[in-house]
Amino acid sequence: MSRTIKTQIVRVGNSQGIRIPKKLLEQSGIQTEVEIEVQGNSLIIRPATHPRAGWEDAIRAVIAEHGDEGLLDDATPTQWDETEWQW
Template identity: 40%
Template structure:
């Protein structure tokens, strides 16, 4: 497949056909890796919830409570005791 370099501001770029974008699941950000054969373009995929544990630990260290402790006092059992008929 042949394509041309096009001017993009002070740089140059290429237009990738839609079929290639879909076939290789390329969208948003991509990783460019120089190889002896040319330039390798790969999709950047970040695992879901990456870094959550570190952020939770930072939040706890900063004085924020885990969700179970935050929601602990929000339970309203008075409805079940006074208004619910068994």
């Protein structure tokens, strides 16, 4: 259920900000970091995306599509692996 809430713009140091009611934050899923975009005379606030978000799932899909789940190179043990490493 969408509901419009009015709030005041407040001074925050040399900037200005708004207080977002807890209920709206819970409904939106926004937690800590946001992106703000201007569209016409509106501000769009959404959760921040991270540059590498979804990469792991994407590479798993590519690997599955090509049927290749192995390493590109065989493991090459070093002298340290053979003499120093202990399980």
